[in-house]
Amino acid sequence: MxxxxxxxxxxxxxxxxxxxxxxxxxxxxxxxxxxxxxxxxxxxxxxxxxxxxxxxxxxxxxxxxxxxxxxxxxxxxxxxxxxxxxxxxxxxxxxxxxxxxxxxxxxxxxxxxxxxxxxxxxxxxxxxxxxxxxxxxxxxxxxxxxxxxxxxxxxxxxxxxxxxxxxxxxxxxxxxxxxxxxxxxxxxxxxxxxxxxxxxxxxxxxxxxxxxxxxxxxxxxxRSPGAAPLPRSGPSVRQFVRPAALLPATASAGHVRALLTGSPEVSGVVLVDAHGVPVRSVHRSRFLLSMSGRYGHALYADRPAAKLGDVPRTVGVDATAWEVLDVVAVGGRDRTSDDVAVVDRYGRCVGVVRLADLVRALAESRVEEAAGLNPLTRLPGSDAVTGEVDRRIADGRAFALSWLDVDHFKQVNDGAGFAAGDELIRSVGRMLQRSASDSTRVGHIGGDDFLILADPEGLDPVAASVLDAPWSAGGLPVSLSLATVLCMPGSVTDHRQAAAWLAPLKKAAKALRGASWVLGRAGMPGHEVRRGSAAATASAAHPGRA
Structure with a gap:
């Protein structure tokens, strides 16, 4: 049957x-x-x-x-x-x-x-x-x-x-x-x-x-040239994990040699204990060189392969590509081509990453970033900032998105000349970069417009640095306008909605005299005037709020 x-x-x-x-x-x-x-x-x-x-x-x-x-x-x-x-x-x-x-x-x-x-x-x-x-x-x-x-x-x-x-x-x-x-x-x-x-x-x-x-x-x-660049904070190591060639820690050198010679695509072997935790790392070239030397096979074939291995380099599965590069940078130069073992929360090896994969991907991300930099300030454009906005929304993080520009910039260019106007823009960009913390992202949209993404608690130092400075172009005094929308978790669904809340705040800031700063909250009506005074034609009946 x-x-x-x-x-x-x-x-x-x-x-x-x-x-x-x-x-x-x-x-x-x-x-x-x-x-x-x-x-x-x-x-x-x-x-x-x-x-x-x-x-x-x-x-x-x-x-x-x-x-x-x-x-x-x-x-x-x-x-x-x-x-x-x-x-x-x-x-x-x-x-x-x-x-x-x-x-x-x-x-x-x-x-x-x-x-x-x-x-x-x-x-x-x-x-x-x-x-x-x-x-x-x-x-x-x-x-x-x-x-x-x-x-x-x-x-x-x-x-x-x-x-x-x-x-x-x-x-x-x-x-x-x-x-x-x-x-x-x-x-x-x-x-x-x-x-x-x-x-x-x-x-x-x-x-x-x-x-x-x-x-x-x-x-x-x-990969399409128009594909989205990898996150600036560093792509996750999960994106680069390759299958690992795993053998028990007790495997003989002869066993490892048979695996490597029969699988030319394998760059190394990770020796693991009974729980899957890496204990030794065997690099393909160094191992085969030792085995092929005079008396090498006779000396090592029946002995544990661990004697020809190295202490494994490991990273957690939640690490970033930059953290892997930090691990690779530690130690002798002869190990820069070694695979790095990726371990889960139990310490078990779930794969390996190769340096070549990381370098290629990070280089591509830098090329994408460079293509999007403003030639005047060398700051990224709006895409870099809005992409980070969407990531913070997805992570449920509160953030402050700000729009900064120069008041009456066309008159500045007409009165002081475009060279003075360009130097003013470069100076503002440098000031924003110097005052930004590690969690702050600054983008130059074009012309005299800048975007600033910061944690709510990191907003005041950035605002003070640009609004307190005495700006001028060609000897003519210049003031800046800043508009900020605070976005709490759940208040916006994406960067477009955040930008929609920011637009009327920019208009309100531009309606004030002198260095101005208007702050609003996504999902809530009205705004707070933190800097600036009402224009001569405006009513002074509402000095604090609009």
Whole structure:
């Protein structure tokens, strides 16, 4: 009698890192030659659990070193209370649980919520990573998604036509500490949309179709010149994580040599203890050089590889690219090409980052920034400031957005000459830069207009520095006008709404004489006059508020 396993085959589809272009993992997909075993598995949790175990064993036969993604229905986890046989299969395959991501798929309707959450906790305690699959095209409740707190959210490509929804999901992922992936990417347009919306990972026919043999190469479209630059505060190390070649700390040098010579794409090996914590780092070139020297193989082959390794360099999964560079800068120059191990909150290695990836991405971000600098002041334009405004809104942070300009600047240019006007603008820009704290962003919109983004408590020093200074151009006295809108958490939804609240405040500031400063609050009527006096034609009936 034929078993369902007789006609079942598995295919592998790469999960691609959109920043580095590297393969970040392989999703194992069941491909039955007859019947619809997936429909049966949806109704039969035991069968679904056996499919997951078979998927791991199929990957083991392909000897892939990449992290794996295994599909399981939500109802299966809730019914079985976890997947103990999966843990056994992973161990027997010589893999570590944190190299395996369990993709939990819909339907979620009628799945007992508490039972599902307990099963996910059980998987996490064993070391497995959790992915919420089919989001956007399935029925996963938003509340359940936040309770699952997945390490990865897989979004259906159909949502790319709704960029606001994708950006909102990216914001949620940032709050949950999760990565965002897009499934079903088939065109370069979709890939560009995924990158623009902030997705870090993707998979689909564009990169590589599912295949019986894991793909050695994938196609990743070149980054568009108009793509959004990386955040000035430093991109997250999560964007650059590559799969790590992990071996037990007790592995012999011969075992490591076999892995490296059989996998030319592997730049090094991380030796981990029983809990997955890095204990030694083996650099490919230095290791093979030691092994290939005279008597090297005879001396080291059967000895622990740890003797030829170095103390690992590690960073937390929440680190920025700049922090990784700080780690690389410490120590001898002979280790600048070493991989840096990325560890989770338990200290377990979840991947590595390569210096070349970081340098390339940071260089691209600097080129993007340089292209957007104002040639007169060398300050960034409005995009840099408004992008940071949106990030602070997403983080639920209070902020103060200000607009500064020179009063009657056209008359200044006409009376003192454009050279004096240019020097005045440069001087204002330098003063703003000197007075800005680390959390303050200054942008030069053009002409005599500047944008200033600051924490509410950091606003007064910046305002005082520019409004108290005696400005002049060509010997003619000049005054400045400052308008500020305070935005508390929840008061605005994006930078456009903040700018809309700021516009009437600028008009009010320009209506005052002398160095002026008007401050308002988003969502509240009226404003406060902090500097300046009413013009001669204006009523003096309201000296403090308007």
């Amino acid at each position: 034929h078993s369902w396993t007789d006609t079942l085959r598995f295919a592998f589809q790469p999960v691609v890192n959109l920043v580095t272009g590297a393969v970040a993992g392989l999703e194992i997909l069941a491909r039955p030659e007859t019947g619809d075993i997936l429909a049966e598995a949806r109704r039969d949790p035991e069968l679904d659990g056996r499919l997951a175990v078979s998927a791991i064993r199929a990957a083991a036969r392909r000897e892939t070193l990449l992290p794996l993604h295994v599909n399981v229905f939500a109802a299966t986890l809730a019914d079985l209370g976890g997947l103990t046989p999966l843990h056994t299969a992973v161990r027997e395959a010589g893999r570590l649980p944190w190299e395996v991501t369990v993709d939990i798929g819909p339907p979620y309707t009628h799945v007992p919520r508490q039972a599902l959450l307990e099963a996910v906790d059980a998987l996490r305690s064993q070391g497995f990573r959790i992915s919420a699959d089919g989001v956007g095209d399935g029925d996963v409740p938003l509340r359940l998604l936040t309770d699952l707190a997945p390490d990865l959210v897989k979004l259906d490509a159909s949502l790319l036509t709704r960029p606001a929804a994708v950006r909102a999901m990216r914001t949620l992922c940032e709050q949950l500490g999760a990565l965002l992936s897009v499934e079903g990417v088939e065109t370069e347009f979709q890939c560009t949309a995924a990158v623009t919306a902030g997705a870090q990972l993707a998979q689909g026919e564009l990169f590589a179709p599912p295949a019986r043999l894991p793909a050695a190469d994938v196609y990743v479209p070149p």
